[in-house]
Amino acid sequence: MKDTLEYLFAGNTLTRNQAMATLTEVGKGQHSEAEFAAFLTVFKMRPLHSEELAGFRDAMVNLSTKADLxxxxxxxxxxxxxxxxxxxxxxxxxxxxxxxxxxxxxxxxxxxxxxxxxxxxxxxxxxxxxxxxxxxxxxxxxxxxxxxxxxPLFHPAMKHIAPVRRALKVPTFFNILGPMIxxxxxxxxxxxxxxxxxxxxxxxxxxxxxxxxxxxxxxxxxxxxxxxxxxxxxxxxxxxxxxxxxxxxxxxxxxxxxxxxxxxxxxxxxxxxxxxxxxxxxxxxxxxxxxxxxxxxxxxxxxxxxxxxxxxxxxxxxxxxxxxxxxxxxx
Structure with missing residues (x-):
């Protein structure tokens, strides 16, 4: 996460695969809440890119409890x-x-x-x-x-994500992810x-x-x-x-x-x-x-x-x- 944050702080954007990989790690509890809060803050400081949103969507779909209907x-x-x-x-x-x-x-x-x-x-x-x-x-x-x-019954990754969202008290890209997942x-x-x-x-x-x-x-x-x-x-x-x-x-x-x-x-x-x-x-x-x-x-x-x-x-x-x-x- 340190490397990802430094990459983002330098003004770079994530590819779809990079966004997916990073959020997948967060959803599996591999990063601290402080690191994840810093990560979310990046996307409040500059516009989100569609490639990044697509990657975040891919991560949440992959992490979800599937219902084959x-x-x-x-x-x-x-x-x-x-x-x-x-x-x-x-x-x-x-x-x-x-x-x-x-x-x-x-x-x-x-x-x-x-x-x-x-x-x-x-x-x-x-x-x-x-x-x-x-x-x-x-x-x-x-x-x-x-x-x-x-x-909440289908997205176990939220147990690592929700506390940070609650603590930040500001809208993040998660506010627009729901319909996609x-x-x-x-x-x-x-x-x-x-x-x-x-x-x-x-x-x-x-x-x-x-x-x-x-x-x-x-x-x-x-x-x-x-x-x-x-x-x-x-x-x-x-x-x-x-x-x-x-x-x-x-x-x-x-x-x-x-x-x-x-x-x-x-x-x-x-x-x-x-x-x-x-x-x-x-x-x-x-x-x-x-x-x-x-x-x-x-x-x-x-x-x-x-x-x-x-x-x-x-x-x-x-x-x-x-x-x-x-x-x-x-x-």
């Missing part, structure tokens, strides 16, 4: 968080709409870092049982076309990022991976399709900006996406949306995110067709039935 041809819909918008759980709701449309979802997530309720918070509140047992995850997929991987390495992914810099990082990294992807960023700073502004989107095949009208929807105001003051508030909104009692704005933003996910899977269908498929999943309450199947509860 490849037979399910699944998708994940996930955002980096950190946008400070305190929205309701849009991406997680979109996952159930996608599941209701007949597409398997292997979602990776965690407790909230900056908002009231992360995916783990709301799913735990609603009765979903966290597990890293692949047979349990497969059972959930069979019952409800959905399973959830609570990140799904332990099931799904075939399809929709990834939301909260700024254009991270959008470009994700675009550069995912162009090197064997994944069918869509990277989305709301131009006013949301890490998902918010319908409050145009959406910047990049897929394997194209990059473009989509106005709300591309989804056949009106632009909405930010307060319509507020997620409440507590996990209980977030869970109430979650069930209201899936039960058909959410506001038009809440339902539309979930449908828009689900539609982009469906188009990643069904790339022969138009966005308009995918919006209609998502609407049917939500309005028929099939999406709600998927939640009920994996929580063994009626809502």
């Amino acid at each position: 490849s037979a399910y041809n699944a998708i994940d819909v996930v955002g980096t968080g950190g946008d400070g918008k305190n929205t309701f759980n849009i991406s997680t709701l979109a996952c159930f709409v996608v599941a209701g449309a007949g597409v398997n979802v292997t979602k990776h997530g965690n407790y909230a870092a900056t908002s009231t309720s992360g995916s783990s918070n709301v799913l735990e509140f609603l009765g979903y049982e966290f597990s890293n047992d692949t047979s349990k995850l497969k059972s959930d997929l069979e019952k409800g076309s959905f399973c959830f991987m609570h990140a 799904n332990p099931a390495t799904p075939k399809y992914q929709v990834l939301g990022v909260n700024n254009s810099e991270n959008f470009n990082h994700y675009k550069n990294v995912y162009s090197t991976l064997d994944v069918n992807f869509a990277i989305v960023h709301s131009m006013d700073g949301y890490d998902e399709i918010s319908l409050t502004a145009d959406t910047h989107i990049c897929t394997n095949n194209e990059e473009k900006k989509l106005p709300p009208s591309a989804f056949g929807m009106q632009q909405i105001t930010p307060e319509k996406l507020f997620g409440g003051e507590s996990v209980e508030d977030a869970a109430k909104i979650f069930i209201e949306v899936l039960s058909g009692h959410g506001t038009p704005e809440q339902k539309n933003v979930v449908i828009a995110n689900a539609a982009v996910a469906l188009q990643v899977v069904f790339n022969d269908k138009s966005l308009t067709e995918c919006v209609e498929i998502a609407k049917e999943s939500l309005n028929s309450r099939t999406a709600l039935q998927k939640l009920e199947a994996v929580t063994n509860r009626s809502f």
Whole structure:
């Protein structure tokens, strides 16, 4: 680590392999907390490079507890968080709409870092049982076309990393790594990022991976399709900006996406949306995110067709039935 730090302090950047090797050593507990803190600080003092982020992603994937769910041809819909918008759980709701449309979802997530309720918070509140047992995850997929991987159960390397992150109390590159390190390495992914810099990082990294992807960023700073502004989107095949009208929807105001003051508030909104009692704005933003996910899977269908498929999943309450199947509860 001393050699690596001196190399970085001299103004050099890491190759993908160097970044992977260094973080792998950290994840195995081979360096002190002080050394790791110095290492993290480098990337607060200068911009992170996409090659470095790719290497850090490779290390965390290699160090993770794997869940082989490849037979399910699944998708994940996930955002980096950190946008400070305190929205309701849009991406997680979109996952159930996608599941209701007949597409398997292997979602990776965690407790909230900056908002009231992360995916783990709301799913735990609603009765979903966290597990890293692949047979349990497969059972959930069979019952409800959905399973959830609570990140702390799949990333043992974090025991060496988390104490330093907590002690530093500032955002680091780990804040944007989460969506990239799904332990099931799904075939399809929709990834939301909260700024254009991270959008470009994700675009550069995912162009090197064997994944069918869509990277989305709301131009006013949301890490998902918010319908409050145009959406910047990049897929394997194209990059473009989509106005709300591309989804056949009106632009909405930010307060319509507020997620409440507590996990209980977030869970109430979650069930209201899936039960058909959410506001038009809440339902539309979930449908828009689900539609982009469906188009990643069904790339022969138009966005308009995918919006209609998502609407049917939500309005028929099939999406709600998927939640009920994996929580063994009626809502």
